[in-house]
Each structure stands twice: as C-alpha cells, then as structure tokens.
Amino acid sequence: xxxxxxxxxxxxxxxxxxxxxxxxxxxxxxxxxxxxxxxxxxxxxxxxxxxxxxxxxxxxxxxxxxxxxxxxxxxxxxxxxxxxxxxxxxxxxxxxxxxxxxxxxxxxxxxxxxxxxxxxxxxxxxxxxxxxxxxxxxxxxxxxxxxxxxxxxxxxxxxxxxxxxxxxxxxxxxxxxxxxxxxxxxxx
Amino acid sequence: xxxxxxxxxxxxxxxxxxxxxxxxxxxxxxxxxxxxxxxxxxxxxxxxxxxxxxxxxxxxxxxxxxxxxxxxxxxxxxxxxxxxxxxxxxxxxxxxxxxxxxxxxxxxxxxxxxxxxxxxxxxxxxxxxxxxxxxxxxxxxxxxxxxxxxxxxxxxxxxxxxxxxxxxxxxxxxxxxxxxxxxxxxxxxxxxxxxxxxxxxxxxxxxxxxxxxxxxxxxxxxxxxxxxxxxxxxxxxxxxxxxxxxxxxxxxxxxxxxxxxxxxxxxxxxxxxxxxxxxxxxxxxxxxxxxxxxxxxxxxxxxxxxxxxxxxxxxxxxxxxxxxxxxxxxxxxxxxxxxxxxxxxxxxxxxxxxxxxxxxxxxxxxxxxxxxxxxxxxxxxxxxxxxxxxxxxxxxxxxxxxxxxxxxxxxxxxxxxxxxxxxxxxxxxxxxxxx
Numbered sequence: 001x002x003x004x005x006x007x008x009x010x011x012x013x014x015x016x017x018x019x020x021x022x023x024x025x026x027x028x029x030x031x032x033x034x035x036x037x038x039x040x041x042x043x044x045x046x047x048x049x050x051x052x053x054x055x056x057x058x059x060x061x062x063x064x065x066x067x068x069x070x071x072x073x074x075x076x077x078x079x080x081x082x083x084x085x086x087x088x089x090x091x092x093x094x095x096x097x098x099x100x101x102x103x104x105x106x107x108x109x110x111x112x113x114x115x116x117x118x119x120x121x122x123x124x125x126x127x128x129x130x131x132x133x134x135x136x137x138x139x140x141x142x143x144x145x146x147x148x149x150x151x152x153x154x155x156x157x158x159x160x161x162x163x164x165x166x167x168x169x170x171x172x173x174x175x176x177x178x179x180x181x182x183x184x185x186x187x188x
Numbered sequence: 189x190x191x192x193x194x195x196x197x198x199x200x201x202x203x204x205x206x207x208x209x210x211x212x213x214x215x216x217x218x219x220x221x222x223x224x225x226x227x228x229x230x231x232x233x234x235x236x237x238x239x240x241x242x243x244x245x246x247x248x249x250x251x252x253x254x255x256x257x258x259x260x261x262x263x264x265x266x267x268x269x270x271x272x273x274x275x276x277x278x279x280x281x282x283x284x285x286x287x288x289x290x291x292x293x294x295x296x297x298x299x300x301x302x303x304x305x306x307x308x309x310x311x312x313x314x315x316x317x318x319x320x321x322x323x324x325x326x327x328x329x330x331x332x333x334x335x336x337x338x339x340x341x342x343x344x345x346x347x348x349x350x351x352x353x354x355x356x357x358x359x360x361x362x363x364x365x366x367x368x369x370x371x372x373x374x375x376x377x378x379x380x381x382x383x384x385x386x387x388x389x390x391x392x393x394x395x396x397x398x399x400x401x402x403x404x405x406x407x408x409x410x411x412x413x414x415x416x417x418x419x420x421x422x423x424x425x426x427x428x429x430x431x432x433x434x435x436x437x438x439x440x441x442x443x444x445x446x447x448x449x450x451x452x453x454x455x456x457x458x459x460x461x462x463x464x465x466x467x468x469x470x471x472x473x474x475x476x477x478x479x480x481x482x483x484x485x486x487x488x489x490x491x492x493x494x495x496x497x498x499x500x501x502x503x504x505x506x507x508x509x510x511x512x513x514x515x516x517x518x519x520x521x522x523x524x525x526x527x528x529x530x531x532x533x534x535x536x537x538x539x540x541x542x543x544x545x546x547x548x549x550x551x552x553x554x555x556x557x558x559x560x561x562x563x564x565x566x567x568x569x570x571x572x573x574x575x576x577x578x579x580x581x582x583x584x585x586x587x588x589x590x591x592x593x594x595x596x597x598x599x600x601x602x603x604x605x606x607x608x609x610x611x612x613x614x615x616x617x618x619x620x621x622x623x
Binding site: 028032041042043045046047048050051052053 | 257
C-alpha cells in the first residue's frame with residue numbers, strides 16, 4: 001500500500017491574490033454606482049426648458065408702422081426685443097465712432113442687415129445683469145450717447161446699442177433674425 | 189448600540205477624528221447601520237422590507253419634489269399640468285410613472301413588512317413601541333397616498349376625494365361641518381385641491397420623522413428574528429455591515445428589477461383608465477374604487493348595508509374601516525402568547541395564513557362592484573377579520589401548546605451552540621473569513 005499523502009483542504013479565504021468574492025464585490029458596487037449616476041441624468045435634466053418652452057423659438061413682428069426715430073418692444077422667448085428705426089442722424093453718429101475705442105468693437109453694419117442699416121434689432125436685456133434698458137419707449141432717458149440707458153447700474157449704450165460707459169461688458173445682443181418681407185421681420 | 193460586544197468606532201484618519209469630536213455623524217451611522225450594530229445572524233429575506241420601505245420613501249420624496257416643480261395645484265389647470273409633465277417636461281413621463289408606481293411599490297413593501305411582523309410576533313414585548321410607531325407610519329402613508337391620488341384631478345381623483353371626505357360626513361351631528369371644513373366647500377374644488385397638495389407635500393417629511401423614531405425604537409432592543417428568540421450572546425449576531433448591507437443590497441436589486449418592469453413596461457397596469465378623464469363634478473364613473481392598496485379596507489367600509497340598532501349603516505362602515513387598522517394599536521396586548529415566532533406556534537400559524545387569505549378576499553371584493561356575491565363575501569370576511577384579532581388570537585394564545593424552542597439563535601442555525609465560529613472569531617489570532 002502506497003504512502004498516504006495528506007493534502008490539506010485549501011481555505012479560500014486565505015488564498016493570496018484576487019478572490020472570487022473580491023470580484024463580486026467590485027462588480028456589484030460598480031454596477032450600483034453606474035446605475036446611480038445614470039439615474040442622475042433624468043433627475044437633473046428634468047429642470048431644462050421643457051418642450052413647450054423650446055417651441056417658442058421664433059416670433060414674427062410687423063414693423064410697417066415704426067417711423068424713423070421710433071422704437072418698439074417685441075417679446076422673444078419671454079424677453080424684450082428692441083426694434084428701432086434709426087434716423088439718418090443716428091446712423092451718422094454711430095458710424096462716426098472710432099471702432100478701436102469701443103469696449104466691444106463692432107460697426108453698425110455688422111449689427112444690422114445689408115441695405116437695412118436703419119433697422120437696429122437688439123435684445124432689450126442689459127448685458128450687465130439683465131435689466132431692461134430705457135430708451136425704446138417714447139420720452140425715456142436714452143443716456144449720454146443717445147441710445148439706451150440702463151437704470152439699474154447706469155450702463156450707457158450708443159445709437160448702435162453698443163456699450164460706451166458703465167459696467168456692462170458687451171453690446172446689446174443682436175438676435176438671429178431675417179426680414180420675411182419689407183414690413184415683417186422674423187426673430188429667432 | 190444595544191449589545192455590549194458591539195464593535196467600537198475608532199476613526200484612524202485625522203480628519204475623521206476631528207469630525208468625530210465636532211459632529212459624530214460617522215459614529216452614529218457606524219452604530220446604526222454599520223459594523224457597530226450587531227444583528228441576529230439568522231434574518232431571512234423577509235427582513236429586507238424595512239430597508240426597502242425606507243428606499244421607497246426616499247424614491248417618493250425625490251420624484252415627488254421633482255413633480256411639484258412642474259405641477260400646478262389649481263383645479264383649472266391641474267389636469268393639463270400633469271399632461272404637460274407627461275409630454276413636455278424632460279423625462280417627465282419617467283418621473284410621473286416612477287412616482288405613481290412607487291406608491292404601489294411602497295404599499296407592497298409595507299404590507300410584506302407588516303405581515304412579516306404578524307407572523308414572527310415582532311409586535312410583542314419588548315418591541316411594542318416599534319410596532320405602534322409602524323402603525324402610525326402606515327396611517328400617515330395611507331393619508332399621503334390618498335391625497336396624492338387626488339392631485340391629477342381626473343375623474344377618479346375627484347370622486348375619490350368626494351367619497352373619502354364623505355366618510356367623515358358619517359359622524360353624527362358634526363359630520364357634515366367636518367366634511368365641509370376638510371374640503372373648504374360643499375364639494376371638492378380649488379380649495380380642496382390646494383390644501384391636498386400642501387398636505388401631500390408635507391406628510392412624507394412627517395413620515396420620515398416617525399421613521400427615525402421607528403428605527404430608534406427598533407435599535408433599543410434590536411431586530412426580532414425568524415426564531416423569535418432574543419439574542420443571548422455574540423455568536424447569535426453578526427455585524428450589520430457588511431452582512432446585512434450586502435443582503436439588503438441584493439434585495440434592493442431584486443426589488444428594482446420588478447419595480448422597473450412596472451415603470452417601463454406596464455406603467456398604467458395598477459391605475460384606473462378613468463383617471464385620464466378630467467374631473468367632472470356632474471358625472472360619477474361607473475365603478476368608483478380606490479387604488480388597489482385600499483381595497484381590503486374599502487370592502488370593510490361597504491360591507492355594512494343595514495342599520496344596526498340605532499347606528500346607521502354608513503357610520504358602522506366608517507367605524508369598522510377605521511377600527512380595522514386602529515385595532516393594530518392594541519395588538520401587542522391581544523396576543524398574550526410568550527412565543528413570538530409562528531414557526532413554533534402550530535395553531536397560530538394556521539390562523540395567520542387564514543388571515544392572509546381573508547385580507548386577499550377582502551381586497552378582491554373591495555376592487556369589485558358593490559353587488560352580490562361580493563357584498564356577502566365582504567361581510568363574512570370582515571366578520572372574520574375582527575374575529576381573528578379580538579377572539580381567535582387571545583384564545584389561541586391560551587390554548588396552544590407551542591413547539592419546543594431552540595436554546596439560542598446559534599443553536600437554531602448551527603445545531604449546537606458551543607463551537608460557534610463567529611463567536612470565537614475574535615479569540616482566534618488569524619481572522620476567520622467566510623468565503
């Protein structure tokens with residue numbers, strides 16, 4: 001009879017290296033973590049603008065009645081839009097300015113459509129902290145530069161609605177727009 | 189927390205030591221749901237449902253707070269605002285279906301939790317307070333579920349509000365003024381909808397508060413277990429973490445699979461199609477029933493069709509319905525048997541399953557039309573329901589001869605108690621790890 005060889009039963013808990021349980025542990029916790037992070041996507045993105053809000057993406061405005069020197073306020077995405085019919089004097093004043101001296105250098109031509117330089121269409125939202133500047137309404141304070149004046153913190157815009165003085169960093173934003181006809185403009 | 193052999197909390201990192209001196213929150217968690225909380229080693233999967241109920245509460249609060257961001261509690265636009273959530277809000281359909289099915293999931297879990305407690309005698313001394321607080325949570329949960337169901341302002345919402353507030357109208361003399369006070373009018377309208385929304389938002393946080401008391405009371409004596417025997421020594425227990433965090437984690441995974449199947453593949457299976465019709469105060473739906481989780485109690489309400497002596501049938505039904513739950517408040521003193529677990533109570537065990545069947549029958553009748561044979565079946569089942577708690581339980585407790593109990597949890601698990609592996613684990617130099 002051959003010598004009996006006693007092989008001690010291996011204790012899996014004392015095995016060196018990666019054990020089966022380590023793998024299960026890491027796999028389970030990783031799956032839970034990925035699932036948890038994935039769940040955050042709907043929880044966070046539900047606060048983005050909903051479909052009915054995004055549907056308000058463009059608005060058409062009839063500008064036939066706006067005389068030179070007059071301006072109206074339209075509403076685009078729940079925000080005011082200033083549509084101004086510039087007088088020749090205002091156009092001249094805007095074109096006279098040295099572009100290099102501006103905080104946000106832009107010519108009037110860059111801010112209007114070719115052949116329609118008299119139609120200045122900008123958002124009525126001050127680029128400082130979002131107040132509505134004065135100047136679009138009849139008899140309102142138009143500031144030192146004859147454009148718009150923001151009463152909140154004193155930003156002054158010129159006749160091309162470019163920032164000239166005060167805390168605002170940028171010119172009044174020109175939204176995407178196109179002339180549907182000579183008297184109708186489609187904003188957005 | 190409760191046992192002297194509970195592992196100490198000893199923070200090693202300097203930051204954790206600093207935190208432990210200022211705000212010992214990690215210490216609290218360690219002792220409540222960590223390695224510092226010894227738990228009976230033999231808990232079955234029936235003990236998962238407490239953690240699952242807690243998960244459901246969090247789920248409902250998170251999805252509910254999100255829905256409240258998009259919902260408008262005004263009778264003119266409430267219904268449309270729910271459709272707005274379904275169609276326009278990013279992931280709104282998911283939030284609403286998760287919340288609506290989350291309510292059903294919550295009740296499934298809570299019923300399992302309650303009947304677990306009934307079978308294993310978890311309501312008995314020294315855990316009466318845990319049970320009483322649990323009944324309070326259940327009542328709050330029913331109120332919250334009802335209030336929430338009114339908010340979409342569909343036909344079932346409206347008539348549910350009408351019928352449930354009408355229950356209070358059954359109270360003699362002051363009933364009608366109370367009903368008008370609850371509704372803020374003669375019928376459900378804007379005033380009712382607004383206050384229901386306010387309370388539906390508030391109550392879950394009240395529930396969360398009572399849940400903290402429920403867990404606190406639980407941790408005074410520790411969990412009951414399938415044998416119903418108290419923990420005697422360390423070998424009867426294992427630390428909550430990692431053993432029960434892992435077991436609860438697995439249970440949570442199974443729960444989420446079933447829950448997701450409902451949310452994504454049959455989100456309206458548990459609801460009523462009539463609630464997609466805007467509320468109409470001039471027309472009641474043909475079958476007016478509450479959500480499934482109220483059916484057993486609804487059956488009890490409807491089973492009283494005749495005046496009893498001088499008590500009108502309407503009042504009897506309302507009193508019986510409320511009593512059927514309020515009864516649970518005296519349950520720890522109705523069942524005098526010193527043996528907790530149904531495993532060792534041959535007679536009680538049989539009656540327990542009859543009660544489960546009885547409640548299922550009540551539920552089936554409660555979801556059916558109020559006509560024969562359902563009315564008669566409801567009446568018999570209602571009678572049996574009260575008989576079980578008020579007569580059968582006390583009699584069984586005194587007549588029954590329980591089976592012999594094991595000496596300890598360790599003996600019940602291992603067959604003997606002297607060579608308990610985990611109990612000896614600390615004395616052995618090399619750590620014994622179970623793979």
